[in-house]
Amino acid sequence: MRQVARGWRLQRQTSKSLFERAQQCNPTICGWWNYYGTFYRTAMHELSRYLDRKLVRWVRRKYKTLRWHKRCSEEWLRKMKKAYPREFAHRQYQGGEVG
Structure with missing residues (x-):
């Protein structure tokens, strides 16, 4: 499973939005x-x-303002999870903690 997810290259496709990545x-x-x-x-x-x-x-x-701020980027992802709780399927099933 991880090999398939690795093939998606999530971190490399910055031209797409978070919602396009989820779809x-x-x-x-x-x-x-x-x-x-x-x-x-x-x-x-x-x-x-x-x-x-x-x-x-x-x-x-x-987002270049978050480039050197790992904790801030984790917080940004938590806020997106709260704003759009059903966006990514793995968060629905797991509960969605970033960490």
């Missing part, structure tokens, strides 16, 4: 949660944390 990734993430989430919840939580870390790196690359 690209959500069908695959939902399928993984439906299949693996029943018996391998810990693996899915690790994948969710991995995706959140990659999204934090994406935020730091996209």
